Amino acid sequence: MENLLIIILVLMIIAALAAIHAKDLISAVIAQGFVGYGLVICFFLLKAPELALVQIVLETVTLIIILAVIYDSSMKEIGEPIGKRDIVTYSLSFVLVALFLYYFNKAIVGLNPFGEHTLRMSEMYVKEVLELTGSANLVKGVLWDFRGLDTLGEATVLFTAAMSVLVILRISGKKHQLTKK
Amino acid sequence: MEEWIIILFFVIPLFGAFVMPLTYLFSPESPKLITPVITLILLMLSLYSVICQPEQIAYSIGGWKPVDNVPIAIYLVYDGLSGFMLVIINLVAFFSSVYAIKYMEEYTGQKYFYVLMCLMIAGMNGVVLSGDLFNLFVFTEISAKSSYALVAFGVKKDELEASFKYQVLGGMASLIILFGIAMIYWQTQTLNMADISYMLQNAENNIFPVFVQLIFITGFGVKAALIPFHAWLPDAHSSAPSPISAMLSGVLIKTLGVYVIMRLYLSVFQLNESVSIVLLALGGLSMIIGVLLAFGAWDLKRLLAYSSISHIGYIITGLGIGMIMLSRGENHLAATLAFTGSLFHIANHAVFKGLLFLNAGAIEYAANTRDMKQMGGLAKFMPVTLTSSFSASMSISGMPPFSGFFSKLIIILAAVISGFYFIAGLAVIAGIITLSYFMKFQKYAFYNKPSGKSPVKEVPGLMRFSMISLAVLCLLMSVLILPGIRDGFLNPAVNTLMETTEYASKILGR
């Protein structure tokens, strides 16, 4: 189980690198889709069918929107001559990555290893959601009862996003007035 | 004071935001009326809560009681610090929304503006009240997302670009914060901030807390625009419509950045000297570099935006000094002084930076330019703008009877008492440079010879009302430091910070 997840994760990392370095945007989008669907498989293996279902539809919608955006553009990735500044950026980011990994490695010593999670806040959720809320799907029970405010907030974020898209896609921001230029 | 009143702080603006697209169908003018009314109600509520002075309210959403002493519901926590922030947020929000009525008339799609503004206020009030780490993240997202859209409201080239930069950096910061939340959950198996604080007290690994705290500094540092992460701020704050710039610079960066850093680092995490030194260094850096960047700016709103970076630096410096003193366990007087200065500067900066952005908007509205070289001679035509911006400029550069003087003085005093002479020197130098570029602003905008354009008119009455009230506040805020009045407003907030991890035991009652 753990080994299978490791293999999938390594593949996802490779796909992510491919997406970032792809020569044209279509292959980048497809590689990104690979990462997303890999995540769906991971969710299934980790016993989260709820998330797998949501992720698969959301990933599809995201892909559709990205494709709609790049549909009639030149899909070529911009040629990137490696200048002096780029070398600095690259070497700096590699140093940072190494540093972060080192400290992450040290920081997680002593935390619960994979699969040996203990319950604290959710112990009561697991035991009593069924009787208290009557929702057979524990995730939904937690989502709409104990953490209902989060969920309302998330719906609000979605509302905000719709309003923002309508704002951003207005053709002109100001009314034309003769007194102003 | 009834406990449930605190949910109204975000329920009312959310209700307004959701109802405005519907009322717009019947009367297109209704959002203009609803938003100021909502912000006025919120301002009244926040003042009422401060006057009632509840010690502390811990309100659980859904009414779930803790099981075996482990809180299971989302908690909303009202204490001195929250009350302090709520008053500032809703004060600036009220004056900005009144100002916006006339200012926004030349824009299209006004209903979206008011909807997004209400959402932003709701998000900020929620951040301040939330006692749950993930809930705090969600509210952060609400206000951040609406501010991204509001920055792009003019949909011109530079506004779109600024918004894109802001969104990418802000989105990255949000994900870094979420990663930090995942790490915290991994260690503590809980999300309630009081419970996290309790669980972190008996953690063994001592690299983990430092790592997580650095992650959160990165995440919330981007939101607060501390110096290495400041790239988005000058663009975003200068591109937004002026009432929104006032909100962004006045309260948003403080709520999403500084307030959360204060709450997490003092009340939730264990105090750690090395992390406090990192904060102090970032604060000092922001203070001086922000000032130097502002000195070279000729675009008025850009100058104000750069100066916001430097003032965030002042606030973080005060916070850092206090944290270092507390973690050393010595000299509590210096820590109290540093926190007082820091919090007082938050309040002052919200008022005078909000006012300055409103002034910049008024100049843009009347003279239709933001470039200081093209202004000139406005003193004759715009007396209200002149006096109010003079009051704000004096306050921001720390001239005596105005409020800015006292907060800067207290921070510098705290630095001297705790032995950080270098930081104190930096603060003094930054203050002098601030004075010089606000003199520049006054001279070029109001006193130079007129640029020869057609004479400009003073802005409409509602805009004047906001500016005059804020200008009066600039003077009156100095009163807050007097002993009697200080106990009502500033001291509860300082005490909340000084209590550090007693926060947890007060909420959980153990």
Place this chain on the structure above:
Amino acid sequence: MEGMSIIVKKIVQLISALIFVFGMYSAIHGHINPGGGFAGGVLLSGAFILLIIAYGLDYFKLKQQTEATSIFESLSILIALLIAFSGLFAGSLYFFNNYFPAGTPGSLISGGLIPIYNVLIGVKVAATLSTIFFALIIYKEEIRR
């Protein structure tokens, strides 16, 4: 925006009906099965988007459609907020008070207010994603003119 060929139209008719039904099922049975409001809402909006792409809808109709969806959007979330707020008046002064009886777990009418929230959020997500997609299409059309 023009529609596609008759074959595409027929197939889309069938498929979108299926997607629509599955989306509704998902939203209504959210408290029993995996899925729920979000997945259901995305599926509903997917069915709409498919129909519009296949059949084509002229610009002005699309604008009206966007107004309709944005009304649905604010209405559904407003009702959700009000239901959450109504918890304050049901006995104990708590926001998000789940005051409906819990019912037998596993049956359709159970879970107190959770199914109602699920359906509302399904409508909301469907309306939001359609609004976003319509806005993109309208923008492209306006630019083309």
Place this chain on the structure above:
Amino acid sequence: MTLYILCFILFLVGVYGVLTRRNLIKIVISLTIMEFSVFLMLVLVGYISGGLAPIVVHPEGSDISVVDPLPQTLVLTAAVIAVATNSMVLALAIRLYKKYGTFDIRKINELKG
């Protein structure tokens, strides 16, 4: 622990993409990769070996072990927020493309931070 480290590497790959890419769409893709890694991290944290999916099929057998439902709830919330982010950034990208005729961020560079 290998899984967590790999997850963190995926996160860093996303950060690297955001910081070094010059194409607006590539930046958005890097952001989504960061999102994925954070979601995976949360679910990994909540996994209990031998646990079942948190959906109770037979209410009477309540002593079965299930995986932690809380991180899944968080991911559900965060995933919807991520979709909101993506749609907003993409709407901006399409606007910028129409204004400048390119997705290259070096050419879209009127403001200097």
